[in-house]
Amino acid sequence: MQFKDNEAIYLQIADHICDLILRKEFSKDTRIPSVRELAVSLVVNPNTIVRSYAYLEEKGIIYNQRGIGYFVAKDAIDIVMKLKMDQFMSSELPQFFKKMALLKISLKDLKELYHKTHQTNGKEISYEAQ
Amino acid sequence: MQFKDNEAIYLQIADHICDLILRKEFSKDTRIPSVRELAVSLVVNPNTIVRSYAYLEEKGIIYNQRGIGYFVAKDAIDIVMKLKMDQFMSSELPQFFKKMALLKISLKDLKELYHKTHQTNGKEISYEAQ
Amino acid sequence: MQFKDNEAIYLQIADHICDLILRKEFSKDTRIPSVRELAVSLVVNPNTIVRSYAYLEEKGIIYNQRGIGYFVAKDAIDIVMKLKMDQFMSSELPQFFKKMALLKISLKDLKELYHKTHQTNGKEISYEAQ
């Protein structure tokens, strides 16, 4: 996994796990990889994983069974969707529209860009169809 | 001026100056406030302004006449637009589309949101018409 | 390390690191000293090192892994060479030729001076043969 350096790694990892949950690669009550396993496979410091999991647990997306591991909460998908939707509507969308205005990009331009993106780059949105 | 916590103050100041340039409140070859003046008026340390100005100068948006002050470069608007456009096309737009897919927001939904925003919140985009 | 008075310390440090890279004392992906370490060993303020490193990172010569340190970029040598070559061809060389003309130094004179220098002072250019 490649990390962007403008966002905290632990948040990128947490986000990635959310994605896997949304794509149903991790189902409810599934055990997710241990801190050590994931640290090894992602080549990051175990503390970083600890932080990711703590973040996800605090949001109620995963829960911990002591001595056993972390598991996907039963309403994980709903929580993740709600979190993302809230952030999108309250922050990302207005910022995006503001930026469009600044760059004088019309809704029509956006529509074209959208179609262009979804023709050439089918892989990125493949999980939409799953 | 209010500063957000999640972005460096010197970048927020630089960005704000870019906005003023785009809105033509600062024209080319206009002298912008001196480091000390702006530091006082924004209630930040002069060094923070120095950093903002160094950043803008490095991008070619402003230039320095020694002992006199900083001035808006003649092609400042083009540079600012290019910088923002590049960032938008390479990063913000793909991320936005990805998020749309994740949240199952269609282009049609987006269109509705767009129109809703631009009815209720005309002030925010008023400078578009200038 | 001794610093000249007529050039900013942070630039002298940056330049010195470039030299070390060119001489392959720092190879690609090598971790360079931490800000604090180098500040102690060069007896300068850590902020000064921060500036040197920010400068080098901005040029793409080094990159940062958060919480770990700075590393030499994989094409650092090319970038350093390009930067120095550009400056040489566009500025230093013309100035030098102009000065030669002014002092009425011919190409033949220069050749003699060159040979004289490279006999008596072999140490300075020893890394040329490496």
Next chain:
Amino acid sequence: MQFKDNEAIYLQIADHICDLILRKEFSKDTRIPSVRELAVSLVVNPNTIVRSYAYLEEKGIIYNQRGIGYFVAKDAIDIVMKLKMDQFMSSELPQFFKKMALLKISLKDLKELYHKTHQTNGKEISYEAQ
């Protein structure tokens, strides 16, 4: 006159006057422009000219007759030549050779560059023939 921003303007002006002396456009005991005249014609602050003249006077290149103006010293040419030659031999030449080594530019390369420069850009060295 265009000023480079990497060198103090007063030094650039002083240097320019030295050039004029070397080209014999200012002969010995000629009165050079008054501080005010030159400040107006170069569009700089009069204080800057004062500094240039002070610098030249301190070097013995010009002298002042109170209430009348500044005049070119009788051995101005010798002094200018000596100053420039000293600086060239002790500092610029070694630095230049060092840079050549660093950039792996041979004497042969230099020769070619020299000829190329002196074919295409005859104006710059025109005063050599005067």
Next chain:
DNA sequence: GTGGTCTAGACCACC
């Protein structure tokens, strides 16, 4: 007056 640089020391997020 202008900006450029440096020091000293602090706080923060992150690994």
Next chain:
DNA sequence: GTGGTCTAGACCACA
């Protein structure tokens, strides 16, 4: 431990 940012205050060259 790492770097990133900010403040406070100082000194300097320059216009």
